[in-house]
Amino acid sequence: MTATRLVYRHRWPVRVMHWINVVCLFVLLGSGLQIFNAHPALYWGERSDPGKAVLSLQGGTDAQGDPRGTTHIGKHAFDTTGVLGASKVNGEWRSRGFPSWATIPGPGWLAMGRRWHFFFAWLFVANGIAYVTWSLLSRHLAKDLVPTRRDWRGIGRSIVDHLRFRHPHGEEAVRYNVLQRLAYLVAIFVFGGGIVLMGIAMSPRMDAVLHWLVDLVGGRQSARTIHFIIATAFVAFVLVHVFEVLVSGPLNQLRGMITGWYRISEDKETTRHD
């Protein structure tokens, strides 16, 4: 017989800030794509010279006069009609970088996209500062996130377990494993910190006091490109994160992140690591 018991896994500040973050990332991504659509191309350096884009999403028509969307990455061109470069808005074809189902607001509306982006950027920053402060004071960072020496020693096994979708059960599932710790640390500090800094580096006003930062990454357009790359990395992180939730008992994980209480089962499997 399997015995189950509930353990208190996530304290309330972590839960509240996690869900604020979910909303922020959702809006920031959608409104960010809206802003990107105003000039759907990325460059390296300070300037955006015509013909020098490292990535661009272009709309146009083919020889038959049909709409055509093309994604250019360096010298390579890909037909992405219907999704990138050209897609339908309310049944009508439009030249637009990202499709309307992915942008906030749906139709092209740069001014409103910016309103959404900056409002939620401030919320994201405030939430991030609150999280880091709380995590330092409550020792959440030291206890739950920084890998221990034992964690580092088990990293090889942890990678193999993850690749085989074998997740820790029982007591082992109560604490974060080494890959979770590293993924969360990178997402919070490298992605979170980096994307905010690159956003600030794009500001002409902040440029006057932070040009060293702009120089450090190679220029204002480089900062814009890195901002976009980190946004893509956040999407990848969220996909993996949601996938891991789905394969490790989604309802239990959701209950854990909503109420704090997480069910562990003390069956044979729990003793696997003992």
Added chain:
Amino acid sequence: MTDRRGFMRKTLLALGGAALAGCDRISESDTGTRVLESAEAVTRRVQRFLSPSRALAKEYTEADISAVFKPNGSTMPDTPVYQALLRNGFADYRLEVDGLVDRPARLSIDELKALGTRTQITRHDCVEGWSAIGKWTGTPLSALLDHVGAKDGARYVVFHCFDNYEADTPYYESIDLDEARHPQTLLAYALNGASLPVGNGAPLRLRVERQLGYKHAKYLRRIEVVASFADIGEGNGGYWEDNGYEWYAGI
């Protein structure tokens, strides 16, 4: 288990779709946009707190100048007044300066040049996301403000332009006196060592280097010093501001 997974995925997608639709509804409501707009004041205050009012935007070298400085927005004002000036090579052009000033003035480009001149190679950041670098020569706006004498109570400088944007809406912009007196804020008459091309705002345009491109009004006709811009245009301080863009365009 697969059913549950499929259910979760569908639920997430449905939540996402509903949230996106909700965002569109908020974008169209007055209360929603007012809440979102509140972020602008936070951005302005924080940026002004973090960067001294005299901090200079980065200046570049000749080697950094863009081969083509992309003309954007209006590129050929079609108003009869402007067309007549253009035909005459702007020989009859006079910049009008009035409002809360001690000595209203009408200045030719040569008279402006006599007030002082500055050349700077700076980066222009369009709200759309692109950047171009150009060398601008012009009269510091502070020199003009000293020449006409801004009165007590003056808070903003409003730029009225020759171009009508979209049918019959005159382009205008405004900045506050702090930004107006910044050493890099110029009334520019030259780009890359030549007279300002029509596409870039001939004969005179604003350069306000620590703000986005739409603040850099082209085709200047008249400068008005005011205590408030609430009665001008639709009251938001500029053509694009009347169309939903931030008055404070520092990011």
